[in-house]
Amino acid sequence: MRKSSLVAKLLGTFTIIIGISFIITATVLSFWFQDYHFQQRKDQLDSEGKFIATAAISHLNQQKEDTLDELLGLMNFVSKSMNADILVTDYRGIVYAVTNSQDSDLIFTKLDITAMDLLQKGQPVEERNVKNKSSGRTEYIYYKPMFLGNQFSGVIIMVTPLSQIKEPLKKVYTIIWLSAILALILSSIVIYYFSEKILINPLGKINVAAKRIAKGEVENRVYINSNDEIGELAKSFNIMADSLEEVEKNRREFISNVSHELRSPITSIKGFIAGILDGIIPKDKENYYLTIAYDEIQRLARLVNDLLDLSAMEAGKLKLNISKIDVNEILKHCVINSEHKIKTKKLKVDVVLEGDNLYALGDRDRLIQVITNLIDNAIKYCNENGNLKVITKSRGSKVLVSVYNDGPGIPEIEMKYIWDRFYKSDKSRTNKISTGLGLPIVRHILNLHGEDIWVENKTVDFGVTFTFTLKKI
The missing domain is CATH 3.30.450.20 (PAS domain)
Known part of the structure; x- marks a missing residue:
């Protein structure tokens, strides 16, 4: 010892x-x-x-x-x-x-x-x-x-x-002091035994598990059957280990997703440019393939910018420029900017605004990013000739902004995952045009504003509405 x-x-x-x-x-x-x-x-x-x-x-x-x-x-x-x-x-x-x-x-x-x-x-x-x-x-x-x-x-x-x-009296003194010494020795043995059983061994298990987790074995857990503070410590340790395992899982998934998202456009760009340099692609097709390569580069730029924005938000380094904004004006601006995408899918757009002006507090540039992402998301999931609806209204001290599309509903089981990085509800349809970072960025921006966002299905089969709040002026 x-x-x-x-x-x-x-x-x-x-x-x-x-x-x-x-x-x-x-x-x-x-x-x-x-x-x-x-x-x-x-x-x-x-x-x-x-x-x-x-x-x-x-x-x-x-x-x-x-x-x-x-x-x-x-x-x-x-x-x-x-x-x-x-x-x-x-x-x-x-x-x-x-x-x-x-x-x-x-x-x-x-x-x-x-x-x-x-x-x-x-x-x-x-x-x-x-x-x-x-x-x-x-x-x-x-x-x-x-x-x-x-x-x-x-x-x-x-x-x-x-x-x-x-x-x-000497005999009595001898008996008293010998009894005291024997009692001291016996109590020390008992204390040692119970300290080992109740305190030292459980702490030793937690210590060993902590060292293994530090080495990367995040699946390690401590099993202590006790209702006292040691038992509570073991439970807290296991909760911490669960969180670390989840963080490690997210980290691996993040690296895997980023690698996948980067590999696909880089492979395309590499292939097209190599084909042009090697003369495999005919001269009259070079501009066509260079346009595709340019689009892939644009996709890479969006991915990197989104990752940088998301990292800054999660690290608390993103500073907002809060000011008085006209929510109706921003919505009109975002809808006009998306006009090309809307016309491409032949969508019917209905913009319902409360009053001529509706003022709220927020960061103009970041809220444009929020609304643009929500409109882009709605356009992606709308079928051709579908309907898209943007609504503003006030309720009490809040301004509510809703973006609706009549595309397929979000399955209930996927509701809690749509805010995760790189999550894509329909991977086959959105692989080329979505990074899976839009909704996480939207939620982080609104969280920084101290506001909420939620999603609702109109029915089980179709119709999805994203709604967020702002502080009304």
Whole structure:
């Protein structure tokens, strides 16, 4: 596992967080258990001290030998059971009974008890870290006051080596800290396992797929069965891959279409010129074939210009010169310019304009290009002696321009493709006169104006109307 990998960073982060949590928990438990253990010791000493207090008060009242022996016997029993040295003093602090023979020199000696004021008020006192000067050991001392009625009668002093009390705590501390370490190791393993399964492996799949797509394998997809953010990322990745595959498909189709559109006229031009140069074509036919070559060159020029226009529009580099225009005047101009094509197909043209003038906002040159393309498209698909109709009308804040021809209807399945580059509904009829770029250019120009264009069939079999909008003035 690399130090810089995501799983290493996650594992390290979570391990530190959990480790700190366990350390804090173990420390709190250690202090809590220590306090609990000392409290338990205090409660035991206090409970046993009650029996000693009863015997001591009885001895103080009777002052007999047998009561002293009874007191000493009880003190020795408690001392052995609690493993503690016990001393008993009177109300002045003078020792009169001990359990440890080494403390016998303290009998009839007055002890300097610093907490005597608290004891006289009936409050037990404990001291946890008292250094014994003679033995050098650290001791735990518990002072229990004795009362006869409301009268302070003396003190029971119980002394226990601190190491003896803390011995059981060491085992508890060991268990607590070992448990914390084991829990830390176990949680790290669990985090590593689930990080690999839930996060690292899915991200690895996405990473591998991304590298393959970068190498051109755009058909690669990621399949992750998850409803969380990773699953959403995989879905988004697949959507991106679909888009890239579509872009790649369009790119290949574009190159193929451009190659086809260029190859056909270039082949014709090459053949005609080669025939003239080689003398295969008779002299009287040279002008005829040169005219055909010229038409093919014109077709190539239209194709290149259309491609340049479309590329500029798609790249957002085409700047519009928006101004006030007369839509009716532009329509008349475009129809007159198409007069030769109209007469060639013997079409009946009906121009229906709203008013003498109909003003809108737009780029005059680009809108002439739009209307010309729509009229040319209508002429192409009209049958001989067919009908062509151009209409302008206003509706609210919009000017609507419609171009109708009574040629064959557009099949419903092809409606969504007519705006694609190089798409030709009738390839056999339009191969020589259409580049398949006219309608895409029309739509891009109108999109740049912020306007819409749509197409409708009059019936299933014939009649097609293209309609676009402009902002009315």
